[in-house]
Amino acid sequence: KVNETTRMVSTPYSITEPMEYGFDLYIGLALSIASSIFIGSSFIIKKKSLLALGKAGGTRAGAGGYGYLRHWLWWAGLLSMGFGEALNFIAYAFAPATLVTPLGALSVIVTALLSQYFLGEVLNVLGKIGCSLCLLGATMVVIHAPQEAEVTSMEDLAAKLVDPVFMVYVAVVVAISLALIIHFGPRYGTRNVVVYIAICSLIGGFSVLGCKAIGLAVKETISGINEFTNWITWFSLISLVVCVCTQMNYLNKALDIFNTSLVTPIYYVFFTACVILSSAVLFKEWKGLPAKDVIGVLAGFLTVVIGIFILHAFKDMEIPWMGMSSMLSVQVTGDTRRSANHDGMDIISESPVSEEEEGLITSEPLSYGSNKRGY
Numbered sequence: 001k002v003n004e005t006t007r008m009v010s011t012p013y014s015i016t017e018p019m020e021y022g023f024d025l026y027i028g029l030a031l032s033i034a035s036s037i038f039i040g041s042s043f044i045i046k047k048k049s050l051l052a053l054g055k056a057g058g059t060r061a062g063a064g065g066y067g068y069l070r071h072w073l074w075w076a077g078l079l080s081m082g083f084g085e086a087l088n089f090i091a092y093a094f095a096p097a098t099l100v101t102p103l104g105a106l107s108v109i110v111t112a113l114l115s116q117y118f119l120g121e122v123l124n125v126l127g128k129i130g131c132s133l134c135l136l137g138a139t140m141v142v143i144h145a146p147q148e149a150e151v152t153s154m155e156d157l158a159a160k161l162v163d164p165v166f167m168v169y170v171a172v173v174v175a176i177s178l179a180l181i182i183h184f185g186p187r188y189g190t191r192n193v194v195v196y197i198a199i200c201s202l203i204g205g206f207s208v209l210g211c212k213a214i215g216l217a218v219k220e221t222i223s224g225i226n227e228f229t230n231w232i233t234w235f236s237l238i239s240l241v242v243c244v245c246t247q248m249n250y251l252n253k254a255l256d257i258f259n260t261s262l263v264t265p266i267y268y269v270f271f272t273a274c275v276i277l278s279s280a281v282l283f284k285e286w287k288g289l290p291a292k293d294v295i296g297v298l299a300g301f302l303t304v305v306i307g308i309f310i311l312h313a314f315k316d317m318e319i320p321w322m323g324m325s326s327m328l329s330v331q332v333t334g335d336t337r338r339s340a341n342h343d344g345m346d347i348i349s350e351s352p353v354s355e356e357e358e359g360l361i362t363s364e365p366l367s368y369g370s371n372k373r374g375y
Contacts, residue, residue, distance in 0.1 A: 029103075032128070033103065035104075036084070037084070042080035046077035046255060053065075108264050111260055115260040128305045129307075131265045131307070132302055132304030133306055133307030134307035137301065140300030141276060143296065144292075144293040154232055168283045173202050173205070177199055190258075196254040200270075201271045201273070206278065213233070236349075
């Protein structure tokens with residue numbers, strides 16, 4: 001029985017050990033932050049490439065074109081994302097997953113900030129609030145989500161892959177993905193950002209499982225057991241390539257059509273949720289999950305739903321910070337005068353609000369949308 005005062009964590013290879021990280025914790029923290037910077041920047045770089053392709057008269061990615069494959073800037077963005085993902089994977093060797101995974105949300109903040117300076121995109125006040133709620137909810141889900149069960153060999157992984165529950169899950173996800181690609185994508189993909197991002201996220205959940213399988217094969221091969229003669233290794237590698245190509249294709253479509261500041265947070269939330277769900281089904285992580293963690297996961301998903309609703313419903317409204325401050329200031333002034341008059345203060349009652357002041361109170365909130373920058 002493990003002493004209750006000993007905190008236990010799981011490494012990327014599910015080796016259980018006491019949480020005694022010391023200086024390694026700061027190395028993992030630095031790697032995770034650097035990973036978020038590279039991944040967040042990659043969205044901006046690839047968006048710049050797609051915009052340049054559109055100005056050059058090529059077929060846009062949103063219209064089914066693949067001209068970006070001949071553009072060096074797009075490949076630079078892809079390399080930036082790959083390098084960031086590599087740093088993120090290494091970070092798991094130095095710091096607990098409960099620290100590294102939520103820090104992936106920093107990439108959304110990096111993208112949102114850079115998109116305003118390098119792409120001229122505008123995210124209004126409510127959009128920023130919705131983005132923050134998405135990040136908060138996703139972080140809650142990751143923190144309260146169960147850890148992966150032990151998979152110490154390829155034989156263990158093979159047994160889990162043929163589990164009936166996981167096979168049903170794979171069939172359902174593949175059916176939903178095909179429906180989105182064949183039916184909903186051509187009809188609604190250019191009008192609703194969720195369609196293409198849902199495809200990326202559902203397929204992306206399998207790509208992470210493929211990465212874990214290949215990582216396990218490499219680990220066992222280094223230890224003396226050649227797993228590159230195992231069919232599961234090559235099946236995982238082929239599945240990973242197919243999933244990543246499909247994921248990048250539809251992510252490019254979403255980036256080409258919609259604002260980066262809109263695509264990035266929704267993609268992060270959906271992708272994180274799909275990865276957690278896929279891992280939970282394959283590794284049976286939900287068995288014995290404490291009630292507080294179940295509540296935490298549900299609360300996190302509810303927060304994400306609210307954030308996405310705000311992000312979608314009000315993304316086209318012009319609501320600058322200065323306008324909101326003016327509205328609140330005038331509202332407080334009016335409430336103060338009404339409250340003072342209600343309490344019977346003679347000074348206020350003897351100095352009624354003038355017609356000009358009344359006009360200011362009633363008309364000022366209606367003119368707050370003149371600032372085009374959205375701050």
